[in-house]
Amino acid sequence: MTHRDNIINLAEKPVARGPVAGAEADLRAEQKPKKYAHKKLLAIEAAAKVFAEKGFHGATTQDIAKEMGIQQGSLYYYFKSREQALQEVCEYGFDVYVERMKKICVKDQPFEAKMMAIITSHLTNYSHKDSAMKVHNEQRLYLPVERRSRIKELGTNYRRLLEATLTEGINAGVLRADIDTHFIAYSIIGICNSWGANLIRDDSLNLFETIEQCSDLILYGTLCKNV
Amino acid sequence: MTHRDNIINLAEKPVARGPVAGAEADLRAEQKPKKYAHKKLLAIEAAAKVFAEKGFHGATTQDIAKEMGIQQGSLYYYFKSREQALQEVCEYGFDVYVERMKKICVKDQPFEAKMMAIITSHLTNYSHKDSAMKVHNEQRLYLPVERRSRIKELGTNYRRLLEATLTEGINAGVLRADIDTHFIAYSIIGICNSWGANLIRDDSLNLFETIEQCSDLILYGTLCKNV
DNA sequence: GGAATTTTCTATAGATCTATAGAAAAATAT
């Protein structure tokens, strides 16, 4: 079995769905109401924005409700609790995100291009999904473990895809054979998260320049080639 | 003026002390009491630990007092407010830290060794100063701007030292001439903070291996040299 | 030992904030 097979297997294994421990699926969303599903999304986005700004513990249900333009008490029509709101924000978009990552990893293209696509995907997520990704990175550990299983699962999937891609790069002779794929995967995620947070904070930063610089650093390092 | 001169100048300019806006120096600590100064340090460390675990907004004065083994109300003997405790935790150790950085940057040694020393210093800080550095990284933005001036100043000093060292590396022909020192400096800090947080969380991680791997990634990147 | 000073304790006012209950309003269906 080749490493490409490995990646394809990982990529095609459907993400486990259905009730995960502590997930408490939103019954309303799966049933009749029409308007509900849409407004629930708005609620998640409002929560994401507020959590991103004030942190989980610093954000009140009042704040989130205000962001949505409804009364504090009404928020409980969409979330059973403030904690559940955090959970849903953390999970929001991560699904899509991991799926996108799978497509990138499976695609047959030069390693450098793949790395750039991965970084682009990671950083673009910060600017598109608004604040959900930032909240995921910074606040998820405030969730009790029971609520984190799905998030952890998605994160592990993501990291494994990255590691497999790195291994593939080594086998293809593109990457150094002596790197630790686990370490490098974590580092890439670390750099991306760090710049992702900067991108959100600082409007003057250019997304595409940042992507290029990140790729460049990870691939080529900083030492002069002539030495 | 050479770049080395630049660094030396930076390194020898004494860190601005005295009352910074919003700093509200702890009068008690500067006056007579003997036991006070010592126990105040314990208070800062207790606060650091609790803030690191629960986040600023998630940590109560009760939690901090309990960590110190005193009553909730007694905590106010050491801090005027919970917010001031956060400020002091964020500043704690950073002084020493920047001083250490200056010494490293000024010292005449091969660039690779310097980079390793810088990373060692940054990561060691995480394991020694317990949680203060983590709190600084994750929670300082919850402080109102008035309380952040000193912290910002120290951070800028630190980053400038790093940038100057990188520039020096370029001029010495060791580093690629086309890197953006500002970008690389931020990235180094990002990687270190990301691994620093991992080190605190995961006991099984080896500090020295992590240091070597970080240096290696930043200097050499991941691409195979033969390509 | 007794006075002065430092440190800690107890108790609490006043200000949140979450989550719920039940009424009201809006939307949809019949």
Next chain:
DNA sequence: ATATTTTTCTATAGATCTATAGAAAATTCC
């Protein structure tokens, strides 16, 4: 038009949590 369902509102109990005040205990000084 009326009944049914969905969505929002108001009001509030009950549970925090911060910060202060003043008494008590511990320590230091003479």
